[in-house]
Amino acid sequence: MTVSTTIPGTVGGVVAQAAVASSAVLPRIPDVGPAERRLRICVVYSRTPVPMRRADQMTVAHLLAFLDARGHEVDLFYVDTGAEAEPEDRAWLIRRTRRCFGFALNRLSVLAGLTRVVMQLLPFQVGLFTAPAQLKAVREAVKTNGYDILYTYYFRSAEITRDLGFPTGTPKAARAGRPASFLAFQLSQTLNTRRIAKNAPDLTHKLFYEVESRLVERYEARIWRHFTRSVLIGKTDVHEIREACRRQGVLEIDNFVYGAHGTDTSRFAPRPDIPVRPDHLVFSGVMRTPTNVQAAQWFVTNVWPLIRAERPQATFAIVGREPTGEVMELAKVAGVTVTGTVPDPALLIAEAAVCVNPMQAGGGMQNKLIEFMGSAKAIVATSVANEGIGAPSDCLVVADAPRDFARAVLDLLADPARAADLGRRAREHVLERWTWEAHFLTLELNFYEAIDG
Template identity: 60%
Template sequence: MAIATPAAMDVGPSDRPLRIAVVYGRSPLPMRRADQLTVAHLLTFLKARGHAVDLFAINSGGTPDEADVAWLNQTCRKVQMFAHDRVNIAKGLARVPLSGLPFQVGLFTHDGQRAALEKAVDAGEYDIVYTYYFRSAEITRAIAKKRTGVRPRTFLAMQLSQTLNTRRIAENAPNWAYKQFYSLESRLVARYEAEIFRDFDRAVLIGKSDVAEINGTCERLGRPPIDNVVLCAHGVDVTRFRPRDDLPVVPGKLVFSGVMRTPTNVQAVQWFVTNVWPLIRAEVPDATFDIAGREPSSDVLALGKVPGVTVLGTVPDTSVPIAQAAICINSMQAGGGMQNKLIEYLGSGKPVVATSVANEGIGATDGEHLIVADEPADFAREVVALLRDPARSAQLGQAARRYIVENWTWEAHFLKLEQAFYQSLDEGA
């Protein structure tokens, strides 16, 4: 289930309100994906700070209902939604062979969205144009490249290294066709990612590992490194994802949560059930593993036939199975940037065993806030050890909660982003 609307922001109004265009390849509501969650909370923050925000979005990722539309209209000064129909999809993908654009960029390049934004920019309506995800970069690229006259400052929220993300998906692909497609996409993404940030005033990335990955790509392709980075990660709702006294922990229960049609999540649970789960059950025969998340693929549903594994599918609120877990796991093998599920686990005060891939964007300390394990035998051993040591599990959970409250609230990260807006405006004056 998607939570209806974002939590309120604990911030007061800014003494320097801005006019901001937010450009996005989906509707922020309903919040079914991590990127929708982030954009919806960003809109909430900007509204709370008194900024005037116009949203230019493609109507994909779930159709907003009346309540969603009402919330968007209340939160934004103006909302323009553009149909993601077969005609526009075909036009976008047709650009790929001739332009060399990544498929995901072609898919989310919408001529109507671009024309409407350019008209508003030409009318001088914005101080900042904020493009969320590099797949929407072609919508704002011409605006960003303009170097004459009055223009807004432009931010491209690349968020993570898509080169790293697509390469890892290809490496962990379940079949030949999947592997070939993502191998091709990874090469297209590498060339695009090493160039696109140069056209914008600022490139927003989640963490230093993503900067390093993009710089590695630039070096391989003989191009200068990225030099306009703003680091801004996501946050978590620490009131929703919190320790719960009203929900008992189920002994021996492990939980993984996420959108279960996403390739990286599918690969993560397949790896865990195939390689780690038999080792855990050999030591703790009554252990159970719940996979919570909407739209489970056929590969995920098949895992429900394994003894002790339950595919919950869509649940009313993912914070509930997380609260009931004895241990939460994040067994990601592919992906980049940061894992929202991991900060949700940690914010809930749960003991967590995760791979280094899952933790690379979060930077939690191994052994203090969570346990990191990459090999199946190591992963299983750490899970079993925590199941047998409630005191150690409680200690990890308490440290995890403190770490999130101190470092990973939405407000903390968005205030840094806002400061980057002001700095860029002052430098460009």
Template identity: 50%
Template sequence: MGASLPKQMNVEPAARPLRIAFVYSRLPFPMMRGDQLTVSHLLSFLAARGHTVDFHTLATGGKVEPAQREWLDKACRTVRFYDQPKIAMLLGMVRALFTGIPFQVGLFHNAKLAADLEAGIGAGDYDIAYCYYLRTSPAIPDPTRSSAKGWRSFLAMQLSQTLNARRIFENETNLAKRIFYFFEAKRLARYEARIWRKFSRTVLIGPADVAAIREECRRQGMPEIDNWVYGAHGTDTERFQPATREEMVPNRVVFSGSMLYQPNIQAALWFVQRCWPAIRAAVPDAEFIIQGRDPVPEIQRLAGKDGIVVTGTVPDVGAMIRSATVCVNPMLAAGGMQNKLIEYMACGKATVATAVANEGIRAPADTLISADEPEAISEAIIALLRDPDAAHALGQRARAYASRDWTWEKHFLDLEQAFYDSLEDRGQ
């Protein structure tokens, strides 16, 4: 199987091309994480619109195949990978310990990246400096101290990391992890309440993330964030298509996502412990597929028990999603938006999700079933397994919604408009 590449965007060239410095904290391939998917597809969009992009990223968290590097070189004017040795990451963690910044910010500090950006921005090379995720925010120069004029900076915070870390802490049972997330949430709260003021715009997924940061601003005695724009992301509705009858497996329930990501781990374990026994009792041949890369030992130990299958990395996540009768997203933690939920809906699947899972997407009530209590989740899944026609009808409404409102192009065009608005100093 060849190296996976982002889709070609269905857009016309922009009337006003921009010069953009794009900053990221890890390699954008192999597109196994939600942020890798988003970054690689945003690069594809910017290239299709004719914008000039210099891509600066740390050489962490991925692997770029030759075909993918060739694609990057075509999509961007320059591509710069910055080594992040383990000793540098360790020193960054130590620095974070003594300065009070979030550990993730210390971990990804790179002086060379920051120096190159300051030089390029100072030389007037860019209209927009776009930083994806909080962790590389120190690399963007403070506009008030920059000699260059007229450029604007965007911090794609996406989700409130404070909200995310706090929820992980509240649902974590491992003592060491609870301690870590307790202190990291406090550090993130102090940081998020302040860092937004350094940027022209802060990009957030939805109202819950805005509300969480506003609350932290009040707690910290800081002005409330007022420069946010919504910047959700979409999915490839051409790749994630409804299933044929031959692809579907009766009584199959699927949960998809990286099984190295703590909120996904918590969700899978909670669902197996609190919901799955009732489902299996009502539908004895029900099968639960946990699909996702790098499953941790706690997840691996579930394999083979009570109809549970743990797949690990698969070549095509869409194939397993299409095979499901019902897809489930029982998130207890996390913030922002859930790529898996949009992928389920694009595939026309009947979906049962918690309110947290639907927080960033805000899908209408007629396109999925929202439930938070174990009994309600179990009952909803049992009813859908027993009534395939109802499951099919729900899935059709979900597909129509995803196709209309959640393409990559729609949300990236909104972000691009925010770029233009910021350069004209209008819109918040």
């Protein structure tokens, strides 16, 4: 792959290709061999893929590693939201792509985004992440580069790429050289924002997410028609978007393919070299994300006192970067630790006797859950947390009511043999169904089908 050049509106500059020793956690390059047919692919994304601080960044970074390993030519157009990236992170991006462009979110683009929200009734997240410079550059690139695939990750970037590909069902003779366009919804944002509003901690947040959920439903029910394929994690997300279409009185989504996330099974793996701490629980995630904040608060408020009443020596670590003030307050509760940013959460997950995933809101699938499973940990999770994965009962315990959740945790702490058996089965389940390679090979087949169909 060649080194990128910059274009007007981009940030940063050319990063020299060099053997840089990275201290950050970067995706390993999968051993998948070259593709039978190489494609020219344009990837459009609303964040910097590395460093991998969020589940969506993790997915895009691993996708880039996969596409590069398969020999596809990839141009990446991403929004640089100002997150700190080390030189080795940017160098890694350059090595994985043919060309790589970043676009800053400045005050002017934010103001333009807010104007679009008001004038076009776009969701806030769509309006704010539609960077004008990115839109112009992507549209020019699609005209001149002969892409086979245009892949947009998350619907917040859909305005950048809408109608640039051919709609589903378009005969080859009528495609006029346009690429097959994929919109990776992943989860139903209608479901996600509605749940966040329901569990909002105060009136201000509740009102904001109530408004956003209505704007999202209106948009999500319609935008899929402007793409060749829609990518969704599972049946729940398809059902929710179809319900949104019915409520909006528009055609129901029918161009979807399934495309879930995976996990790095070499990183999130059993660690016999790290001792398990007795009666120690772990929850991990980005601790400024509203759904994770709500989950941690619910667990500490409603479940933790029940566990400590029976096992007063129990400890609970909330592991994850950027904890909000509300999360930091939880560290004042006896036995609770808030770690903040750590070099590698996998090492702290390895210390857990039981991992918990007490999500109350959210949609799609939970990367943290398959990370726990890949680490061969006994897990107690809510039905919301397991919704997108659907792990069977021999892999984890599902509980929703506080007393049921606490009882499940206590039973596993009291029965290490059962906990070990659950963890072993969870690991086997991940190796069979939830590797990055398995899902991306399916996505690649969907690329070919869209082009040839």
